[in-house]
Amino acid sequence: MPQEATPPAGPVPARGPSRRSLGRAAVAVAATPVLAGTWQALTASTAAAADGAADGEQSRAWTGTWACAETTVPAADATAFADQTLRQVVHTSTGGRALRIRLTNRYGTEPLVVGEVRVGLSVPGDGTAVVPGTDRAVRFGGRTPVTLAPGTRQWSDPVSLDVPTAADLAVSVYLPQPTPADTVHRSAFQRNHVAAGNVAAKPAVDAQRTVTSWYFLAGVAVAGAAPDTDAGAGTGSxxxxxxxxxxxxxxxxxxxxxxxxxxxxxxxxxxxxxxxxxxxxxxxxxxxxxxxxxxxxxxxxxxxxxxxxxxxxxxxxxxxxxxxxxxxxxxxxxxxxxxxxxxxxxxxxxxxxxxxxxxxxxxxxxxxxxxxxxxxxxxxxxxxxxxxxxxxxxxxxxxxxxxxxxxxxxxxxxxxxxxxxxxxxxxxxxxxxxxxxxxxxxxxxxxxxxxxxxxxxxxxxx
CATH class of the missing domain: 3.40.50.1110 (SGNH hydrolase)
Structure with a gap:
């Protein structure tokens, strides 16, 4: 089971302003045998793996508001990115006063180099534009760019942003070098956009193409009371x-x-x-x-x-x-x-x-x-x-x-x-x-x- 690289959780911030080569090798996929005697051993091993991968502080202080499950890709899928920005839209299920982004290189065979990540509220009905005044830089261990080792995921540092419940977030990820799309959620049922160059900080991007998958993105977590509620919900609830x-x-x-x-x-x-x-x-x-x-x-x-x-x-x-x-x-x-x-x-x-x-x-x-x-x-x-x-x-x-x-x-x-x-x-x-x-x-x-x-x-x- 791949492990997760996670920086210290840190406090909620104060309010304020593969990679495998592009010529793909064949993918060999093994079946899991259905054997009655394997259930107990499987349960023990997967639970232990989860204990090793989980970030305990993250789980205590933060609540997941959006997630997707990643998969690998077939050998025939030659999707790749180079000097391009992915502007991907995700929908929150609960709000907060701060957020963290979880990047993933779970199925990559080479380091995933991410040049810049930014997040903001997405203009309703348009996944290419960010609501003015909501764009924020996203850092990992106090810095960007960030490199994820093969088989890992990583939470960002906390980002101060009012995140409403049932809102669309635009997460922009700049990939500076040739990057096979090894880790994906194939069927997003959401239009996401690929733009040339590093345009992660641009209010609106000119998309080269639109995709309906999520790439290298595994989750968003929030902390604090949702800004669109009077009393919100404390961490205890x-x-x-x-x-x-x-x-x-x-x-x-x-x-x-x-x-x-x-x-x-x-x-x-x-x-x-x-x-x-x-x-x-x-x-x-x-x-x-x-x-x-x-x-x-x-x-x-x-x-x-x-x-x-x-x-x-x-x-x-x-x-x-x-x-x-x-x-x-x-x-x-x-x-x-x-x-x-x-x-x-x-x-x-x-x-x-x-x-x-x-x-x-x-x-x-x-x-x-x-x-x-x-x-x-x-x-x-x-x-x-x-x-x-x-x-x-x-x-x-x-x-x-x-x-x-x-x-x-x-x-x-x-x-x-x-x-x-x-x-x-x-x-x-x-x-x-x-x-x-x-x-x-x-x-x-x-x-x-x-x-x-x-x-x-x-x-x-x-």
């Missing part, structure tokens, strides 16, 4: 909820730039219905992610061109993407549909899973969460009959139903969220309700995401 899942959590099929993923809508419910302005909701979803196995595309298949974006198995990445989040107290787990659907398409046929396999995987996550003092809530898997990708078979449906029944009734999770009941068609309960179907029979649309968020009991997060 601060917490973060992590949504841990696949493409449905990541926001596939939602409106780009509108922040209508179910975790986004949940954050708005917590604020508007429960007055929970101090609670962050962090999205750790990855499109194509499986609970039990790493990507393992069949040799020579088209899946070799995209499978590495699916990320490490949920049981392996949990420590990195959930336990290492600042002020994480709760996690909602929605995984399993890709374990059912990938074999024979994006993975070998012999990787078909049983209900017992998936339940053991859920138990691994429960053990990892409880070992770190988090409450963990299981979400039922959505129906997929009639989907365009061929995920559905009667045999897989039987497994889905068995796992969902276990999530609902076994009592091993601290709480449950019944996304299946919230999204299925009452007349055909193995299918999504047509009003919630994006059109592929698998991913909910914006209305479906709202229905999912509405199904989350807010009293889980006390």
């Amino acid at each position: 601060r917490q973060a909820i992590v949504a841990f899942g696949d493409s449905i959590t990541d926001g596939s099929a939602t409106t780009v730039g509108a922040n209508r993923r179910w975790p986004d809508v949940l954050a708005r419910r917590l604020r508007d219905e429960a007055g929970r302005t101090g609670t962050g909701v962090l999205n750790a979803g990855i499109g194509g992610n499986r609970l039990l196995r790493d990507p393992n595309p069949p040799p020579g298949s088209n899946a070799e061109r995209y499978a590495p974006y699916f990320g490490e198995a949920g049981i392996r990445r949990f420590a990195h993407d959930v336990l290492d989040q600042p002020a994480a107290r709760h996690v909602v787990v929605l995984l399993g549909i890709n374990d059912l659907g990938h074999p024979g398409r994006d993975a070998p046929r012999d990787e078909e899973v049983t209900a017992a396999d998936l339940i053991n995987g859920h138990r691994s996550l429960i053990r990892q969460a409880h070992a770190r003092g988090l409450r963990i809530h299981g979400a039922t898997v959505l129906p997929v009959e009639g989907d365009d990708l061929g995920f559905y078979t009667p045999e897989r449906e039987e497994v889905r139903q068995t796992v969902n029944d276990w999530i609902r009734t076994a009592g091993e999770y601290d709480g449950t969220v019944d996304f299946d009941a919230a999204t299925r068609d009452p007349a055909q309960p193995r299918r999504l309700l047509p009003a919630y179907d994006s059109g592929d029979g698998l991913h909910p649309n914006d209305a479906g995401m709202a229905a999912m968020a509405a199904a989350v009991p807010l009293d889980l997060f006390t």
Whole structure:
């Protein structure tokens, strides 16, 4: 498990003004075997790795307001940057009086050299411009530029900035030298911009191109009371909820730039219905992610061109993407549909899973969460009959139903969220309700995401 380079947390500031070579080597992706005897050992090793990587002071004093889960890239992805600025937009779920930025070189094989980082409020509806008067320099250990060793992430020093809840931040990262895009969150459902030269400090940039991924950016944390609340929320009431899942959590099929993923809508419910302005909701979803196995595309298949974006198995990445989040107290787990659907398409046929396999995987996550003092809530898997990708078979449906029944009734999770009941068609309960179907029979649309968020009991997060 890669370790994290982190400067001392330091106090909240007073208020005031790969790299691998560009000719890519082939990427070899190993599968995680589903063996009943490995669960306890895996739980112990991942928890220990998280303990080594986490910044304890960061977790105590700061609350995550935005995050994404990183992956590596396929050999065919030749995306690279050189003497260019990435202006990337992220959406806050809770506000504060100061922030920190987390850069990542998790999958890089060479040092990541960052020439400058700046942050400000993004002009609404335009990811290229920063609201006047909000631009701030971001430093790491008191300096820029900063170099991240391969396999590491690094938090910035605290930055004094009033950060509203539900605001867009523009994070500008200047990359002075040829830099392969080895560490990415492929599906941002957000328009980000690439501009020539070091224009990180410019109020507005002329984009050479627009991308819908996040590069080298892993998180934002805040401290202090949100400026858009009267009383705010003190650090004692601060917490973060992590949504841990696949493409449905990541926001596939939602409106780009509108922040209508179910975790986004949940954050708005917590604020508007429960007055929970101090609670962050962090999205750790990855499109194509499986609970039990790493990507393992069949040799020579088209899946070799995209499978590495699916990320490490949920049981392996949990420590990195959930336990290492600042002020994480709760996690909602929605995984399993890709374990059912990938074999024979994006993975070998012999990787078909049983209900017992998936339940053991859920138990691994429960053990990892409880070992770190988090409450963990299981979400039922959505129906997929009639989907365009061929995920559905009667045999897989039987497994889905068995796992969902276990999530609902076994009592091993601290709480449950019944996304299946919230999204299925009452007349055909193995299918999504047509009003919630994006059109592929698998991913909910914006209305479906709202229905999912509405199904989350807010009293889980006390």
